[in-house]
Amino acid sequence: MRQIRTDLAMESFQSSGGEGMPGVRVSHWETMGVNMTEVVVEQESAARALGKAVGTYMTLECQAVRQRDLDARLAMANLLGEEIARMFHREGDAPVLVVGLGNRRITPDSLGPQTIDRTLVTRHMFQELPEYADPRMRSVCALAPGVLGITGIETMEMVEALCASLHPQAIICVDSLSARSASRIGAAVQLTDAGIQPGSGVGNHRKSLTRETLGVPVIAVGMPTVIYAATLARDAMESLSANVSGEALDSVEQEMLKGDAGEMIVTPREIDDLICDAAGIIASAINRALQPDLSEEEIMALMD
Amino acid sequence: MRQIRTDLAMESFQSSGGEGMPGVRVSHWETMGVNMTEVVVEQESAARALGKAVGTYMTLECQAVRQRDLDARLAMANLLGEEIARMFHREGDAPVLVVGLGNRRITPDSLGPQTIDRTLVTRHMFQELPEYADPRMRSVCALAPGVLGITGIETMEMVEALCASLHPQAIICVDSLSARSASRIGAAVQLTDAGIQPGSGVGNHRKSLTRETLGVPVIAVGMPTVIYAATLARDAMESLSANVSGEALDSVEQEMLKGDAGEMIVTPREIDDLICDAAGIIASAINRALQPDLSEEEIMALMD
């Protein structure tokens, strides 16, 4: 079975024909105007078929977020915060490390670093300013490791080195994602306990950020910001005619991938605003999940 | 005849079937590794057929520019500077006004404002610092008028108001363009004496920046930075099969335009760097064309 290029497990599942696949459980529900989809990949065989590692993948979708509706953004942040809290049970005083993946200087790739800018970090207050350290605060630290071409250091190397030094109890990674459907760009957030795996999601453990490689729970949160141009074109062709064979589609997609459009991305014109909104939503959700005993006002006051 | 969405006259010509169209002359040549194409639209009937106003359109193309090759960028800046100088004959002391169109905060739309940042302005030196005003310097002023949603003022209104006040002898407009072919994104520059016309290029004179509306020569320079997603998809479909009818293609394109992908753009992932390079090339060409009596070193020293 051919795998389409998408970082969303729910899209991998849909394009694989869905429903009857053994080793995968899918549920849908709706709350506060947000469509929730949970895909649980239970078996390695399903993981290989979907190109998504074993684990739970929650997708929250809301078109009004893309329209920049304020209430929708608040609802999304609330629900995402609850889901993060549900996925990760804090124990003890060890810090949580939030990692913002991606390149700050490439707009559609800057969601991770921009989220870090809005995340409440507190670890240093316990060490440096114990008089300000409210006992209700939990220890959080954060890092935007940059990208290989700028640092010469693999993200995995940097996170591994920090884990050995900081001994976090868990890691939350934030990253820009690709999707298949244009309707999900800027409108969906995926949350998973499977961590982050480059490429197909199976193999290449050397670069994976997962519980297996890092020894602590790794939760990944991301919003789709781009579609690969070849994926968009393939889908457009598919919609043209049910008669076009899969082989013909594959060959056109391969042609495109080899050509100038191969590595081009499809993105909304207003991508800068969209990333800014998404960073606000995800940071707000992380702050609530990691600081359950602080009110929103207290978090805002500490952020300034 | 159906018009594809592109700002490049050479692509409008190609997609119209090309060659035999009355009222259009096309020539090609190659120099210093840059492919030059000149499309001269001589008659109104041809303008309507192509969706491009009467005038001369030069396109300079060089794939090595997209690869960020330093020599290619210098060659492109040199040739573009020569073509601008050829298109516009300076007379007298009145200033030239350079206008950077587009939105500084939307990366693929920021070519105009970023070019203005690198353009040598001198008009104030004659007025404020006559002792620094080298007699070999020519008067240049510049403006990035911003976009309607941020200022509430139409670009045409602002340029018209400044023309009435500054009495420039000519206007050079810089803008981001759309193309049809992925190979031209970041690799081509179009220069025209037809000015800038929103939409189809015919009609809607109220918003046009042209010699007709402003009373002075208006030269437009731009680099394609995006493809419309629907255009890319249509082209992919077309390449799939010669059997697909134009009507079928049109209907799929219309579907896409109505959907979420309709207003999405296709752009290289490295668009921030690409815009930065393009602004450097175009500003360098403008500076050379407008300051023929200054050396490159003198221009650089004055820019700092």
Add this chain to the structure above:
Amino acid sequence: MRQIRTDLAMESFQSSGGEGMPGVRVSHWETMGVNMTEVVVEQESAARALGKAVGTYMTLECQAVRQRDLDARLAMANLLGEEIARMFHREGDAPVLVVGLGNRRITPDSLGPQTIDRTLVTRHMFQELPEYADPRMRSVCALAPGVLGITGIETMEMVEALCASLHPQAIICVDSLSARSASRIGAAVQLTDAGIQPGSGVGNHRKSLTRETLGVPVIAVGMPTVIYAATLARDAMESLSANVSGEALDSVEQEMLKGDAGEMIVTPREIDDLICDAAGIIASAINRALQPDLSEEEIMALMD
């Protein structure tokens, strides 16, 4: 009488010995934790003595704003909005033009442009999207004209040209100010109906933005972001000893002005955050004053 370098009329008044000066009325009051000072310069003789043009100058001061306290920022925005509304009585449908002075790329000078980014502009909605134009909305347009060295165009020329074209009923200018007292940096806002006058505030009408030069009311709003280094040093010296003569102080200040420190500025290390906060406060006040029939939520929703 010697004039110290400050853009705040209340500081000019204080340093002139204050109280008994004929032609000046001063009042103080306090509300919602904000200290209000109103200086009314009534006569030309007083204007020359203070180096501030005839007019009303309101200063709102609140140290908690500098500490980035959220409630204090809201109180400041509310009070400033009320004072702007009190100074300017809207009549008819002509737009108000908001002008953001200063250089976007020099942080302490970027208050004007950053405020423009957060100002609700509506003029184009009446023209382009009348179906979205709520009849309760008032027409506002905005401009960040940039600085002479970047555009080659005097701010006054640009604003005058736009006035002739747009026929605004009033102009609100926003600018970064200098102060004498370190305690007012980031903590005070000045509002005046005297407009903006470069240098001493008297003479040089060619470059002034005032009701006299532009023919419509000109309100200026600004926050002090810097102290001139020579002013700070002079004040430090003065505090050292009551015995130091004014001539000795003047001569040291002159020495400093001639040296490397002459054009240096004194500014808080956290100036980037401070400007960001100030732009938010001033834009919020302007939006409320100019859109009295819209709720804060409606303004926010329209801004996005």
Add this chain to the structure above:
Amino acid sequence: MRQIRTDLAMESFQSSGGEGMPGVRVSHWETMGVNMTEVVVEQESAARALGKAVGTYMTLECQAVRQRDLDARLAMANLLGEEIARMFHREGDAPVLVVGLGNRRITPDSLGPQTIDRTLVTRHMFQELPEYADPRMRSVCALAPGVLGITGIETMEMVEALCASLHPQAIICVDSLSARSASRIGAAVQLTDAGIQPGSGVGNHRKSLTRETLGVPVIAVGMPTVIYAATLARDAMESLSANVSGEALDSVEQEMLKGDAGEMIVTPREIDDLICDAAGIIASAINRALQPDLSEEEIMALMD
């Protein structure tokens, strides 16, 4: 003996009375229009007296750099590159780690991160793209660790963790400095093999980046970008009268430090451009010193 607040060893030496201090050797020379001063702190007693750790401190000064003269910037980059190469002898294939200290979002503190953006990193090419890895290239990696308030992680912790993982053969730290003399802001660069020590330079080893704490040579490079306001005021007072006692000066300085001006900084208005120039000079010097077998053109081509 009282120590003034400056990061430049040559200024500590000058203000301590200079010349006869045991345990310190000072030499001056001039080359290519750049004034070179070498201060060698040889004994612990001298280190305590100066507040600068034992080591060699080179200062390169050139007023034309502050005037943004192109030739002066090239000369400074060349000489600084030679001095870095003289201070550090590369052996074997282990990478050099370049660390950019400071806060990217506070302009006068952003020299370190901005320098990292212009440093050629190559370590990943040896690992990921061995086919592109010219054998003449040396391994370099880079990091801008951010600041404690944003990451919750001490710079020293992060660098220590990376050292344990990457085993660099040496570390080069880049940071913004404070100076005493306004003439050195933007015009001088200090280079030292003493590493970086917060505060007085003695004690507090927990946070020092030095050969002692990290186990490999640590070279620090920096440009003064600010003067502390209290230092400037004290110097102004001192210049007023030889009669003012040191105690009186100390007490005024203490008053200022307690007041609003205490933590204010004195900086040129054009600080954004100045930092940009300085980052270019220092990165260029580092690139030449670390890649002695590549030409400048090859370095530029690899940087793009």
